[in-house]
Structures are given as structure tokens and as C-alpha cells.
Amino acid sequence: MNAPAASVSRPDPSALGTALAALRQRLGDRLSEAEAVREQHGRDESYHAVQAPDAVAFADSTEEVAAIVEICAAHRIPVIPFGTGTSLEGHIGAGAGGVTVDLSRMNAVLEVNAEDLDCRVQAGVTRKQLNEYLRDQGLFFPIDPGADASIGGMCATRASGTNAVRYGTMRDNVLSLTVVTADGRVIKTARRARKSAAGYDLTRLFVGSEGTLGVITEIQLKLYGIPEAISSAVCPFPDLDSAVNTAIATIQTGVPVARVELLDDAQMRACIAHSKLEGFEPVPTLFFEFHGTEAGVREQAETVQAIAAEFGGDFRWATKPEDRGKLWEARHNSHYATRALRPGCQVMASDVCVPISRLAECIRESKLDLDASGLVGCIVGHVGDGNFHIGYVVDPNDEDEIARAIAHNDRMVLRAIGMDGTCTGEHGVGYGKIRFMEAEHGDAIAVMRSIKHALDPLGIMNPGKILPA
Structure with a gap:
């Protein structure tokens, strides 16, 4: 039941065998050809069919990733990066076979620069792991796509989530990347400075490249102070238009809401049943969250409450941490509620x-x-x-x-x-979603292909993704 993948060629069997032998010598039992392991790494959280690689390499360091890519490049073997497998558009499918590089063992927080509000992590660190590590320093990383995705995967897919309306997406919160290029070189895309006018913006080039230009192994991230006050609200509406127009008016008014999430009547019905939400109706509903000082949060909430009232919204507070937690857990579990x-x-x-x-x-x-x-x-x-x-x-x-x-x-x-x-x-x-790229980008696709060819002339980096064949 998957959408058609782009046409890609499988590697020569003899070359594959030679490459796997070299990888086995380097990695030992951290190279797996077991069917169950291969299938696990060819399946994401989407409806797309499993596309298993020929082998899975479990890397421990940037240097090891570079060695894996260098061996694969020498034999023209596809390389597919893997974080936690939570992507939704077939990003990790090995349509051409090849070697999946699993980065989950690279899960160390390497440094936290609290005074500069940034940190450096390995690609396998997950967002929940990072925030747990930062909690006692009064800091947090705000990008929240719902799933406990790896930071490397979130960079590769340019992840977003519930906090993006206030804090931006991964594009806005990555200062620098360490990347293994298609020929096995290791590059750093930028320094830690918050801005630079020196050269091409390679960081933004690799953020969102979905593993098609290189393998991200380390990330320098922006951090934020944990807000003094956090408050949430739920607001049901008589119809979908009223809910959406309330959200639009809130943004146009300039209220710095941290989160504003829409659930239509069907989604609310599913969440009420799945997450046992009491006292809610299956009608179009907005979930809000406000961050800031006590006074600032109160002012934001009162402004939004007045806007919602104009559209027939019934604004309900959720100030206790346990109540907020239950609401956002229900929102994050909406996929499972739908299923x-x-x-x-x-x-x-x-x-x-x-x-x-x-x-x-x-x-x-x-x-x-x-x-x-x-x-x-x-x-x-x-x-x-x-x-x-x-x-x-x-x-x-x-x-x-x-x-x-x-x-x-x-x-x-x-x-x-x-x-x-x-x-x-x-x-x-x-x-x-490859089939929509030309409709959206037109002649810019040719420029993207030129970049792909320049950085990956053999076409081994996650082939069959992003660019139409």
C-alpha cells in the first residue's frame, strides 16, 4: 500500500559481497545481516512497505561512520542513515538495498554551554534524553515532533512539531553540524557563533537533506531557559472554521503562544476514547500552551480567551502540571488514537x-x-x-x-x-512525496540535482529519496 518509489539500481552482488566482508572485518558483530534486524531497519512509522537493506552497520563514532561510508563508496554500495525509525514518508527504506548505518549507539551529550545557551550532541541522542539531561540546569530543547526521535533524524528531516509556532523548526535551532560526506570526509558546517556572513550556509543545506547528501553525526543546538510559568487551555468550538479562525486571529494579533494545536471532531472523538479524556466533547477543539513570566502568561491567555469568545469558543484552563501533561499526552498519542x-x-x-x-x-x-x-x-x-x-x-x-x-x-x-x-x-x-516535488519546485529541481551530483556523484547516499528519478 505504499506510494511508488523512485527508480534506483541495486548494487552489483560481487561488489556488495566485497564491501560487506570489509565492513565485517572493521565492525565484527556490529554488522548484522539477520533478516529481523534488516526488516526492522527498513520500516518506519508510516504505511509504506518494508524495504530492507542488505546489512545494518551499528556505528560508535564519527570516525567509524566515515570508514563505513568510505568502504561503501569504494564499491558503490548505497548508504542509508537510521536514527530511531520514526519517520513517516519512507525515508529509511532501502529501495536499492545497501547498508543502513544505525547511529543509535552514538547517544552522548558531548557538551553543554549554559552561558551561551547551546549544546553539542551525537546524532543518536533522542529529544527526551536531551531534555532529561538538561533539566537540572534550567534549560530545554523545544522542538517536539511528538515521537521520541533522534536529534540526527530530526535534523535530516527538518523536523518541527507542537512548539514550532514560538521556537521555530530544526532549521532555526541548529548552529552547526558534523557531517560525513559521500566520499568519507568529515566536515563541520559552521562555528558556534549565533550568526555568520562567511561563505555558503552548509548547515541549512544539510538540515532537511534526509541523508541524501551525507550522514549527520554531531549537532550543535540552540537551547532555551525553562519558562518561569507555563499554562495550558482547551477550547472547544461549534464548528471547524471558528476554531481555525481563532488560531489565525491569535497569530495575527501577535500573541507569542508556545503551542496552538487543532483537533477536528473526528480526532477529538478518537482521543477522548483512546486517552480517556473526561469532560470533553467530540467537537473541533484548540489546545493552547503559554510560556513566560506569571504576568506574561496571564496576559497572553486573557487575550486569546477574548479572541476565542468572539468565535464561540469555550476557554477552559489547565494550570496543574498533571492536567497539562494529560492533555499533551493525548495530543501526542493522536496517531494511535486514530488507528x-x-x-x-x-x-x-x-x-x-x-x-x-x-x-x-x-x-x-x-x-x-x-x-x-x-x-x-x-x-x-x-x-x-x-x-x-x-x-x-x-x-x-x-x-x-x-x-x-x-x-x-x-x-x-x-x-x-x-x-x-x-x-x-x-x-x-x-x-x-517525490511525485509532488516538480509541481512545487519547478525548475529549482534541476539546481537540487546539481547539488546532489556535486556532493554525491556516485548517487549512493539514501538513493530514491527527495528527487524525482
Whole structure:
């Protein structure tokens, strides 16, 4: 039930055998050809079919990653980076076979510069691990895509999440990267300074490159002080338009909300059942969170409460940490709540992002189209920055249902692109959304291909992703 992958060629069997022998000599039992391990590394959290690599290499250091890539390059063997496997568009599928480089053992926090509000971590560190490490220093890293993804994977996919409306995405919070290039060289893309006018911005080039230009092994990140006060609120609305327009008005008014999340009626129904939320109705709902001083949080919340009231919203506070935790846990578990609507079925997840002035129109038309299609699906969105998702709950054995879901997704994506939006606000391209890249980027695709060829002339770095064949 996966979207068609780009056409890629498998390596020569003799060359593969020679490369694996060299890797085995270097890594010993940290090179695995076991079927279960290979399948685990060819499957992400999406509906896309498993595409297992020929082997999995478990790396311990940047130098070891460089050695692995150098061996693979010498024999033209594809290299696929792997963090935690939580991506959603087939990013880690080994459509051409090859060697998956698992970075999960590279999970050390290397330095924290509290005075400068930054840190350096290995690529296998997860966001929850990092925040647990930082907690006693009064600091935190705000990018929260929901899953406990690795920092390296979050850089590779240019991850976003619930806090992006205030703190930005990974693009805005990475100061520098250590990258192993396609020929095995190790480069550092920038220094620790908060800004620079020296040379090409290689950091932004590799953030979002999905492993197609090199393997990210270390990351220098911006950090933030834990807010003095945090408050949350839930606000149900009589209809979807009122909820979306409240979010739009909040952003246009300049209120620095930390989070503003939309759940449509279907998503609320799913979350109420799955997360046992009491006292809530299955109607379009916004979840808010406010960060700052006690006075600042109170002022923000009162402003948003007044805006919501104009659109018929019923603003409800959640100030206790345990209440806030339950709300956001329910939001983060929305994928599993959606899947629980039809036991035995799978969720096909997609996302788009549009200029915020077009958000209400795009969501309204997509929702009407979804209802008309007869599909079971839920809408949830980081609507503060114009991004929303649809989770289609489909029977993997029902070809007609899958075809209708793909067709609806195609219409939604082209609708977003027609509104000067993008085919993906945060899931990334992988191979699942390659077919939309030319519609979105036009002649710029040729420039992207030139960059790819310059940095990866053999085409071994995560082939079949991002760029159309």
C-alpha cells in the first residue's frame, strides 16, 4: 500500500559481497545481516512497505561512520542513515538495498554551554534524553515532533512539531553540524557563533537533506531557559472554521503562544476514547500552551480567551502540571488514537502547510472532500504556522479504499501547492512525496540535482529519496 518509489539500481552482488566482508572485518558483530534486524531497519512509522537493506552497520563514532561510508563508496554500495525509525514518508527504506548505518549507539551529550545557551550532541541522542539531561540546569530543547526521535533524524528531516509556532523548526535551532560526506570526509558546517556572513550556509543545506547528501553525526543546538510559568487551555468550538479562525486571529494579533494545536471532531472523538479524556466533547477543539513570566502568561491567555469568545469558543484552563501533561499526552498519542478507530487497519498519514491566511480555506475544502470520499480520517494540525495533518484509517487489504485515500491526499497536496503552500510542512519527502516535488519546485529541481551530483556523484547516499528519478 505504499506510494511508488523512485527508480534506483541495486548494487552489483560481487561488489556488495566485497564491501560487506570489509565492513565485517572493521565492525565484527556490529554488522548484522539477520533478516529481523534488516526488516526492522527498513520500516518506519508510516504505511509504506518494508524495504530492507542488505546489512545494518551499528556505528560508535564519527570516525567509524566515515570508514563505513568510505568502504561503501569504494564499491558503490548505497548508504542509508537510521536514527530511531520514526519517520513517516519512507525515508529509511532501502529501495536499492545497501547498508543502513544505525547511529543509535552514538547517544552522548558531548557538551553543554549554559552561558551561551547551546549544546553539542551525537546524532543518536533522542529529544527526551536531551531534555532529561538538561533539566537540572534550567534549560530545554523545544522542538517536539511528538515521537521520541533522534536529534540526527530530526535534523535530516527538518523536523518541527507542537512548539514550532514560538521556537521555530530544526532549521532555526541548529548552529552547526558534523557531517560525513559521500566520499568519507568529515566536515563541520559552521562555528558556534549565533550568526555568520562567511561563505555558503552548509548547515541549512544539510538540515532537511534526509541523508541524501551525507550522514549527520554531531549537532550543535540552540537551547532555551525553562519558562518561569507555563499554562495550558482547551477550547472547544461549534464548528471547524471558528476554531481555525481563532488560531489565525491569535497569530495575527501577535500573541507569542508556545503551542496552538487543532483537533477536528473526528480526532477529538478518537482521543477522548483512546486517552480517556473526561469532560470533553467530540467537537473541533484548540489546545493552547503559554510560556513566560506569571504576568506574561496571564496576559497572553486573557487575550486569546477574548479572541476565542468572539468565535464561540469555550476557554477552559489547565494550570496543574498533571492536567497539562494529560492533555499533551493525548495530543501526542493522536496517531494511535486514530488507528484505534478501526482495529486491524493502518493509518496513512500526510501533511501540508499553507500561508496562514489560506489555512481556513484549505482545511475546510480538505475536510469536505474527506467527508465526501467516505473515508475514515482525522485532522490535526500545528495551525499556528499553517501546518495540518490528515490520518486516513484504511484497510491494507482494500485496494479501492487505499486508492481513494491516495487520491484524496493528492488533491489536498495540489490544493496546498496551489495556495502557495508546500506538499509537506514537517513529514519530509522521503520517497512518499517525490511525485509532488516538480509541481512545487519547478525548475529549482534541476539546481537540487546539481547539488546532489556535486556532493554525491556516485548517487549512493539514501538513493530514491527527495528527487524525482
